Amino acid sequence: DQQVKQNSPSLSVQEGRISILNCDYTNSMFDYFLWYKKYPAEGPTFLISISSIKDKNEDGRFTVFLNKSAKHLSLHIVPSQPGDSAVYFCAASARWNYGGSQGNLIFGKGTKLSVKP
Amino acid sequence: EAQVTQNPRYLITVTGKKLTVTCSQNMNHEYMSWYRQDPGLGLRQIYYSMNVEVTDKGDVPEGYKVSRKEKRNFPLILESPSPNQTSLYFCASSLGARETQYFGPGTRLLVL
Numbered sequence: 001d002q003q004v005k006q007n008s009p010s011l012s013v014q015e016g017r018i019s020i021l022n023c024d025y026t027n028s029m030f031d032y033f034l035w036y037k038k039y040p041a042e043g044p045t046f047l048i049s050i051s052s053i054k055d056k057n058e059d060g061r062f063t064v065f066l067n068k069s070a071k072h073l074s075l076h077i078v079p080s081q082p083g084d085s086a087v088y089f090c091a092a093s094a095r096w097n098y099g100g101s102q103g104n105l106i107f108g109k110g111t112k113l114s115v116k117p
Numbered sequence: 118e119a120q121v122t123q124n125p126r127y128l129i130t131v132t133g134k135k136l137t138v139t140c141s142q143n144m145n146h147e148y149m150s151w152y153r154q155d156p157g158l159g160l161r162q163i164y165y166s167m168n169v170e171v172t173d174k175g176d177v178p179e180g181y182k183v184s185r186k187e188k189r190n191f192p193l194i195l196e197s198p199s200p201n202q203t204s205l206y207f208c209a210s211s212l213g214a215r216e217t218q219y220f221g222p223g224t225r226l227l228v229l
Contacts (some may be wrong), residue, residue: 006159009157012140032215034217036220037190041222042222042223043121043207043209043220043221043222044160044207044220045220046217046218046219052161058163089159089160091160093214093215095215101176104162104165105162105177105214105218107152107159107160107161108159109157109158109159110159110160
């Protein structure tokens with residue numbers, strides 16, 4: 001059963017506009033969420049994170065919103081740039097021992113973002 | 118430069134021929150992990166290690182082994198590779214399981 005879901009495999013956005021990437025989770029024990037970005041032929045790199053005690057975290061053009069009641073988070077990129085074209089992975093972690101893998105990150109399947117000039 | 122290195126980057130092998138993918142980090146991280154990335158499945162954890170001599174299974178450990186004899190190294194061993202282990206493999210390290218993970222560049226494995 002997939003605990004972290006990214007239901008949109010791909011997203012295409014015009015340069016300068018807003019990109020919104022969505023992520024849903026099923027496990028209410030998750031309390032820490034991260035976004036990673038991955039370019040082809042490279043490993044994923046950390047982008048931004050949010051703890052469940054917050055509902056928003058901002059870093060430059062990147063903002064992550066967390067809606068705990070809906071078990072939903074989203075990553076907003078404003079304005080989008082062609083260099084943002086990559087696969088974005090949402091990941092979640094639970095503080096306490098869960099399924100024998102305490103604290104380990106559970107990743108979604110990723111969303112491929114294409115920003116067109 | 119702080120980094121996670123993996124070798125080899127690309128590997129073609131045949132079914133049943135034992136292989137090892139090395140992973141090394143120079144950040145003195147305690148936590149290390151192996152993932153595989155497959156189309157439509159995202160990143161799935163194979164094994165992880167909380168510290169030296171402490172390893173545990175992730176979500177998809179079947180067919181893999183690991184060891185953590187030193188803090189910096191975390192090799193992934195495929196004793197008898199099979200075609201369903203054809204995948205893109207990533208090693209990662211962090212200060213702890215819930216800390217930001219730093220990923221290696223990936224190893225693309227093809228098992229014929």
